[in-house]
Amino acid sequence: MAEQFLGFDLSTQQLKGIIVKSDLKLVHEAKVDFDADLAKYGIEKGVLTNPSEGEVFAPVAMFLEAIDLVLQRLKEQGADFSQVQGISGAGMQHGTVFWSKDAEGILGALDGGKTLLEQLGEPEKSGKGAFSHPFSPNWQDASTQEQCEKFDARLGTPEILAEATGSKAHHRFSGPQILRFHQKYPEAYKATARISLVSSFLASVFLGKVAPIDISDVCGANLWDIKAGRWNEDCLALAAGEEGIENLKSKLGDVPEDGGKSFGTISPYFVQRHGFPATAQVIAFTGDNPSTILALPLRSSDAIVSLGTSTTFLMSTPQYKPDPAYHFLNHPTTAGLYMFMLCYKNGGLARERIRDAINEHSSGTPKSWDLFNETALNTPALGQNKPESDPMRLGLYFPRPEIVPNVKEGTWRFLYKNDTLSPIAPEGAQGKTEDSSWPIPTADARAILESQFLSLRLRSESLVAPQGDLPPQPRRIYMVGGGAANSAIADLAGQVLGGSEGVFKLDIGGNACALGAAYKAAWGVQRKGNEKFEDFLEKRWVEKDFVKKVCEGYRKGVWERYGEALKGFDQVEKRAIEEKGEGKLDKENAGGRVR
Ligand SMILES: Nc1ncnc2c1ncn2[C@@H]1O[C@H](COP(=O)(O)OP(=O)(O)O)[C@@H](O)[C@H]1O
Ligand SMILES: O=C(CO)[C@@H](O)[C@H](O)COP(=O)(O)O
Structure with missing residues (x-):
């Protein structure tokens, strides 16, 4: 049996x-x-x-x-x-x-x-x-x-x-x-x-x-x-x-x-x-994020983007480099390894709010992601039709208080050019919804995804290494969680974060977190002596059956443009912290780039 x-x-x-x-x-x-x-x-x-x-x-x-x-x-x-x-x-x-x-x-x-x-x-x-x-x-x-x-x-x-x-x-x-x-x-x-x-x-x-x-x-x-x-x-x-x-x-x-x-x-x-x-x-039994990293044979510079209710960014690393801007945890199976994590409260539910606003605005099917995806992919990167002259659209969408950075709920939209931010009037302000500099809610589809992935890029820069001739970036990005079903989100993840080998997702049905737990159960019962989890997994891993490449990661020119946007994005976060930051020390730390 x-x-x-x-x-x-x-x-x-x-x-x-x-x-x-x-x-x-x-x-x-x-x-x-x-x-x-x-x-x-x-x-x-x-x-x-x-x-x-x-x-x-x-x-x-x-x-x-x-x-x-x-x-x-x-x-x-x-x-x-x-x-x-x-x-x-x-x-x-x-x-x-x-x-x-x-x-x-x-x-x-x-x-x-x-x-x-x-x-x-x-x-x-x-x-x-x-x-x-x-x-x-x-x-x-x-x-x-x-x-x-x-x-x-x-x-x-x-x-x-x-x-x-x-x-x-x-x-x-x-x-x-x-x-x-x-x-x-x-x-x-x-x-x-x-x-x-x-x-x-x-x-x-x-x-x-x-x-x-x-x-x-x-x-x-x-x-x-x-x-x-x-x-x-x-x-x-x-x-x-x-x-x-x-x-x-x-x-x-x-x-x-x-x-x-x-x-x-x-x-x-x-x-x-x-x-x-x-x-x-x-x-x-372990935490849902530690369990998620057990579903994949992570190598150096590989990253998991987990799109559940929260959005998390996970890496397995031998380095312990703690900082107030993120989390380090013990690895769930392997002494000497650590899990690096960023966690955002405004993940799935914040994206759903914009999906619903777009469906309502354009008479789309309630709860369908089709219009959201189409709009996100048809909007030019950073909202710039002419990158050499148009300002960048940079926003933050926090319907609930956020963790990274530690601010109360709020929405911020700015146009960024020549190192300067110009605020866009808040949602619903008269005459602004069709303003071509930032049509609300349509421009928000791409802007929220860019914003979420820029935040991940800003904070994980110091943990990724150059990939061959390419600048420091993840090797592979694995998309997991409910939102991994969405190919437009995966595409934007690749555009902003890069990924020299591309963006992947699990191809065996199931859910990465529960799979990781089942793999841990198998390892706990069947391991031979001191057999490490990584060795146990590698022996049973069949790459072609377990994961599928969903799109390219690094795209020359695009990734570099998002690199230029990071400085503006950092400033947008600082504005949010000035206006609605929680706690004096958080304000001083300002939650930005990591050393
Ligand atoms: N096609 C899709 N596109 C974008 N997001 C999706 C899609 N399908 C499901 N989701 C999101 O996945 C989230 C649930 O993911 P899941 O990993 O099951 O959450 P949790 O583990 O937190 O209970 C929902 O908030 C939903 O917005
Ligand atoms: O708080 C964190 C991680 O620090 C969250 O990631 C929770 O662990 C909930 O996860 P999901 O329900 O979104 O999977």
């Missing part, structure tokens, strides 16, 4: 599950879309919000219901769970789940005759609650500016915090979030026995006991000293307050170094209810 491996991706808008065989070929995949399938939780795009405090969060009960449902959907597709020998998964990063003192008991005695929701998520019915708080703060949350300032100041400066933990303080990071939870809900904090990340929460459900936090995902907390390989006690003390460090350490638990570690066999609940073998191993 062929061995199979199951990988999950619990992200903002969906829970995806996929099964691969030992040769890493995909056999089944299914998903639960929170808005479409679980609208009863009142969520929109997977989350609940409290705008008055900048809070964004999701109901833990919804995650539980999604787990039983995605397994049922996989079964309906013909999946035979009795063949599954290993399970791993990924969770959206930074989110926390707060377990109650009864949690371990409940998790250890789950009855296969009832649902997870009935037993873990409905205390009013079952009489016992597994959670001390019913919600998981979401990575889009922006409620912790005050706590972030305390974190940055605790070690002295954002630079020192980034050097120690891989990142300066960020609103969504678990440390500042735990501090705020502690301050806002002191009783619930006291009633919390364990704190999981979304990834270790999901692992805990499959394991039937609270699972350890993963070595890569823990780096999204501002609590882990990456070089020392242990908790940073100063940061821990800040989040722990008067309850003390040891109390918080016991809530967070130990962090095993080995990303391929088996935490044990699957909970009997899944054996009884879903037909898994009792021997199936639960391999460490």
Whole structure:
């Protein structure tokens, strides 16, 4: 009987599950879309919000219901769970789940005759609650500016915090979030026995006991000293307050170094209810971005652009060069490697807003990307019909507060010429929508994509090397996530970022993040001795079956023009920071070019 491996991706808008065989070929995949399938939780795009405090969060009960449902959907597709020998998964990063003192008991005695929701998520019915708080703060949350300032100041400066933990303080990071939870809900904090990340929460459900936090995902907390390989006690003390460090350490638990570690066999609940073998191993679950880099054999200067709800830019590198402008995390499987990451809140949803405005403006089909794509590709680069004389159009589109740079929500449009920015009147201003210097919303289709990719280029310049005779740029760009289906977006990524070998996407269906998790499960169970993940993957990798080139990357002349735009783009960001920047230190850092 062929061995199979199951990988999950619990992200903002969906829970995806996929099964691969030992040769890493995909056999089944299914998903639960929170808005479409679980609208009863009142969520929109997977989350609940409290705008008055900048809070964004999701109901833990919804995650539980999604787990039983995605397994049922996989079964309906013909999946035979009795063949599954290993399970791993990924969770959206930074989110926390707060377990109650009864949690371990409940998790250890789950009855296969009832649902997870009935037993873990409905205390009013079952009489016992597994959670001390019913919600998981979401990575889009922006409620912790005050706590972030305390974190940055605790070690002295954002630079020192980034050097120690891989990142300066960020609103969504678990440390500042735990501090705020502690301050806002002191009783619930006291009633919390364990704190999981979304990834270790999901692992805990499959394991039937609270699972350890993963070595890569823990780096999204501002609590882990990456070089020392242990908790940073100063940061821990800040989040722990008067309850003390040891109390918080016991809530967070130990962090095993080995990303391929088996935490044990699957909970009997899944054996009884879903037909898994009792021997199936639960391999460490990691963050969704670390998991994504495991879906591809990344080489030096290769980059992944992940277009989920967030937009992220990911590289695997042996260099540890932390800076307040971006993130470094431990690599999820390989000691000595690190993951470089940029993360933007205004990714998919910001693009959708412009898509919808264009469809409305031109009577296009609602939710179709056709007009958006056509408009983006038919607009000249930087809006310049005559590059030698026309100004460049440069904008920022942040319907939600942004991470990079750290600014409140807003839209900025400028014409840039001779080192000078001239603002375009805001959207909706009379007579401006058809102004040929920047017709709104049509010119926005290309401008938002250029803006997003210019930001990635600005901040990743120092991490890429010359490619043969070509200037420093990525070798390959891999597009993943929901937006990777869009060929116009891939084309613009290549035009702005380059890519000496071109722009690629996965050609095996599935979703990179869940695939990475399934590959990790396979490696965790099947690795021989100290076999490295990279060697395990390389032995099974069939380039022609797994990835497909979607377009050229580097295009001579075009890439250089976008290079010229970087200076103007940097100025546009500085204007946004001056107007709506959060935090004094962020204003001083101004979020621009990286050393
Ligand atoms: N054809 C497309 N063009 C552009 N974006 C798309 C397309 N299809 C899906 N998306 C985007 O993908 C996003 C969801 O991606 P996904 O990776 O599933 O998200 P998450 O993992 O955050 O739940 C949506 O916000 C949607 O805008
Ligand atoms: O906050 C981050 C990374 O730092 C986000 O990338 C989340 O991990 C959510 O990812 P998606 O739902 O967009 O995949």
